[in-house]
Amino acid sequence: MLLGRTQEVRYLENNYKKSGNQLIVMYGRENIGKTSLIMEFCREKLFSYYLARPCSELEQLKLWAGEVGQDKVRPEYSSIFPEILSEGSSKFILVIDEFHNIVKNSELFMREIVNFIHNRYHDRPVMVILCSSSVGFVENSLVTKIGEAAYEITGFLEVRELGFLELSGCFRKYSMRQCVELYAVLGGVPGLWQYVSDDVDVRGNICRAILKKGAVLRTEAERYVSQELREPAVYHTILNCIAAGKRKLNDLYLETGFSRAKISVYLKNLTELEIVEKISSMDTAGRDNAMKGIYRIRSPYVNFWFRFVFANYSKLELMTEEEFYDMYIAPEFDAYAAGVFPVVCREYLNRLNQAGRLPIKCEKSGRWIGKNGTIDIMAMDREGRTLLGACGFSEDEMTYENYQKLLSVMKQARVKADYIYLFSAGEFDDELQTLAQRESNIELIRLSQL
Template sequence: MFAGRKKELSYLEESYSQDGSRIIVMYGYRGVGKTTLLKRFAEKKDLTYFLARPCSDEEERLIWNRECGGDAVDPEMQEVPSYTDILGRLISAGGGKKILAIDEFQNIIRYSPDFMEQLVNFINASDTQIFCVLLSSSISFVENDLVPRIGKYAMSLNGFFKIPELCFLDCVNYFSKYSTKQCMEVYGILGGIPAYWKYFSDEKDLKSNIISTFLADGAPLKEEGMRVVSDELRETNVYCTILNCLAADVCKLNDLHKHTGYTRAKISVYLKNLMEMGLATKVFPFDGASSINARKGIYRIPVRLLIFYFRFLYSNASALEMMNAEDFYENIVSPGLSEIFKGNFRRVCSEYLDILSSRHALPIDVTSSGEWPGKDGDIDIIMQNDEGDSLIGFCRWDKGEMQVSDMDGYYRLIKSASLHPDHIFVFSAGTFSDDLKKSSDLEGNIRLIATEDL
């Protein structure tokens, strides 16, 4: 099932429609749907596709030559065709604009130093207009290594297009038989990666889906967390140690140092690498809030499947092997799910406010946003306009019914952060007491939002 991607399809169509040949780089997490998006975009167009393997330059050319119908080559007897020769066979003259897609192209760049030169020269010399899409699942390679590797040929790239995870609204549309809250739970485990969504069914409950997808013998995503880490990282023991700590909320540099015994300098280097890969992020208190009572230097895992994997599977691997899947779920997974869903609820609420902001449906025109991690509690969302008017949001997942006393606690946090909000949005996965509803009506600047409103 193809989900969402209207903006992405529009971008590709717009780039494709421009006159002349173009080369763009399209990249994002593995499983985010790059190839599916390409196939949908290329329907009824002239597409040539090649998936690059991690192998030597010569072996890559041999494989590509064979796949495009070239003659069998004995490397010991004949010269292996160049990329220029192979491209010339693939891209026939005439017949309108061609699409050339090279998937996981970093596998060629890493081992074929003259590939980009041959590709650019071929496209520039061709009488046929070519729309070349270079796809990659290696975010770190594209954002940090690509330009230094290809040098002056980077000037021939016409655009970089990072494919984001699908949003919560897409998740709701995909799992159409689930309630809003059930979709939040799925989103909290699988994130916005459609390749993971296909393993869950809205015909089954959450427990059954988790067991069949993560816990049972041969479950398809049982080792996915380790694969994500090990695909491109060496010294996985160090990275897994740090990620396991972050998943357990050991998230400050000094706490990581105390827990692991690694030096702060070493941890900083590995955190930097994880952030470059999109596997960790650093949280900064909102600029307009007081830093005195804020927690500083906090790191988080933004990939929700990794949080689930390290919180439950990696840290309990022995029990996972010895216990039956249902017992493992009941004793280890189920008690800790609420904590994972709590962090995800903040993300869903932020997406909701971003959508309202894009439609100019908020009481302020947002120009900056963030959060405030406090020593005694967090302000989940802070939004501000150029005039300094502000909106803050509190996201409560684990409370059955919110009371007026909960708002009193929020006001203490607001004071601790030295904020003076013009508007307060309170999100709850539970309900609101009648007294709280009356109080918010009297205040006038408080909006109470339940999950069904999302």
């Protein structure tokens, strides 16, 4: 089975087994593994695959016709579709990858797809999968663009990033700490994982796959931001400022000189593409003590690039990648990875919650960001019972003082904890271990357990 995509394959299989014809729209960012997922699903089934290119409709038709063995000066969909059907009576799958490259330039394409699924060219059941890496187009423009053809869509499948568990399963030679560090750089994008190896430490992988001249990932962050967004210079400016700690709208206004209205529009676009997110605290009685209107870069690789490389690019040109890493990345890298550690811990708790292994059935979860401290994990059940968590990554051990800090922030949030989960990438001091033995509602969880 394809790593970490059991639910997605099951979704496609369930649709395939339905009677009649299906039209599925699958989408997700580049390098997320959509094509691998499709190939896994189509294995041992009758299917045809076409990758649409960014070109005119006529050129698209010529390319497609050439791939199915036609040699026509002006081919049409009506001549291509009958050619792609293989012999047999079982359900046939037609996959059109990056279909937005056709839809954006064609008024006819979707009408012909509707004709295809309505058996105009054949008399057998079919399943059409329209796949796209243009997340913004699918979520914001597709339905308007294709009009009534949208009623023919029988399902949408968003292919999202994989979790920390899948990454740690791929890099088995790494310690769990190294896996957290790598996850903080590459996130859950398997297409980026292929460029690194657990035969090399994290520093070596960053130097070789990201910082080295000619490295595949050296231009990835800026290319990814620019592929769906106009005016990349404006977006790069905003991202560079957020990475430097300017996380509120007014801070960005003062730093960039752009109007607040303009910044708001660009932040909205970045949020829709899941590059940036607006952080919100869970609602508590201490809402007046919570920070509001904070933005952060959600995409780990984009965050890493703008945090460490973008502002220091001139130095990278003049230094070896190892020298650059040691001077500009190493001093702050531990603190950077610590910011991602709560994401890993929340994923762990989500798995326990789904398996029914938490003391409460969490219905909503998040965090609380105060003016003088943060509660890394906050989860509640329907009755209002609360589970809180604190995550420590940078210290050699989590201490009783860290626990007292959590209690202090809880007072600011005006929330009480029925259960407390403390996560540490190191050890726990003796006082905390004694406390956990005495108090049954306190759990100590080490990195190795994740």
